[in-house]
Amino acid sequence: MATEQHSHAASPIEAHAMARHVRMSPQKVRLVVDLIRGQRAENALQILRYTKKRASRDVEKVLRSAIANAERKAEDAGASLDVDELFVARCFVNEGSRWKRLRPAPMGRAFRYQKRTCHIVVGVAEHHVAAKERVAAAVAEAESEKGVRGAVKKARKAITGRAKPVRKPKKEK
Numbered sequence: 001m002a003t004e005q006h007s008h009a010a011s012p013i014e015a016h017a018m019a020r021h022v023r024m025s026p027q028k029v030r031l032v033v034d035l036i037r038g039q040r041a042e043n044a045l046q047i048l049r050y051t052k053k054r055a056s057r058d059v060e061k062v063l064r065s066a067i068a069n070a071e072r073k074a075e076d077a078g079a080s081l082d083v084d085e086l087f088v089a090r091c092f093v094n095e096g097s098r099w100k101r102l103r104p105a106p107m108g109r110a111f112r113y114q115k116r117t118c119h120i121v122v123g124v125a126e127h128h129v130a131a132k133e134r135v136a137a138a139v140a141e142a143e144s145e146k147g148v149r150g151a152v153k154k155a156r157k158a159i160t161g162r163a164k165p166v167r168k169p170k171k172e173k
Contacts, residue, residue, distance in 0.1 A: 012131035013074050013081055014089065016123035017065035021096050022058050026118035029055040029093045033120070041067055041086040041124055059120060063088070066124045079138065085130035090123040 022029070032055040036044035041063065048060040067086060074081035096117035102110040126134075 012126035012128050013070055013077070013079065014123065014125040015066055015070035015073050016090070016121060017062050017069055018122075019058060019062045019120045021117045022120055023115070023117055024055055024058065025116045026093045026095045028053070029059065029118050029120060032056050032059050033091050033093050033122075036063070036088050037091050039088050040084075041088060042084060044088050059091075059122070062120050062122045063091075063124070066122045070124050070126070079134060081126065081134070082130060085127050086124045087127060088122065089125035090121070092121055094119045094121070 032048070032051060032053050035047050035051065036059070039047065044063060045060060048056045048063065067083060070086060071081055071083065096119050098117065099115040101113055101115060103113055105111045
């Protein structure tokens with residue numbers, strides 16, 4: 001059971017972000033998303049910045065949001081997160097709702113067309129090796145702090161001549 005708790009403590013930090021109803025065809029966004037899948041977050045941002053596709057702006061925005069979510073999650077958990085160790089764990093594009101529109105046609109008719117939207121999902125995760133290093137550093141820091149506390153207790157004992165303060169005996173009724 002102790003190994004389960006230890007493995008849970010060393011779990012990598014994961015976070016995701018989503019942009020819904022982005023006014024762009026999913027097929028066009030998938031071309032950009034395929035470029036960054038599996039890349040380190042820093043490299044993915046550089047790839048998106050220099051990609052000449054309109055979809056790269058929206059995907060970059062979602063990726064930055066996912067990185068910020070990971071930082072916030074680490075802060076809430078009390079862990080230190082190295083953003084350089086994040087990578088794009090999962091990213092995909094789903095089809096969103098379609099906007100049906102009409103275009104005037106000859107002889108009083110109308111042609112229907114659809115404006116497509118998509119949902120962009122980007123998930124980042126900390127590499128498992130980095131997660132183990134982060135946990136090891138936290139354990140080492142806790143051990144050193146425990147050593148400092150022990151030294152303070154010993155010094156207090158040496159100064160006062162006793163380990164704990166003397167308590168008054170309870171009165172019996």
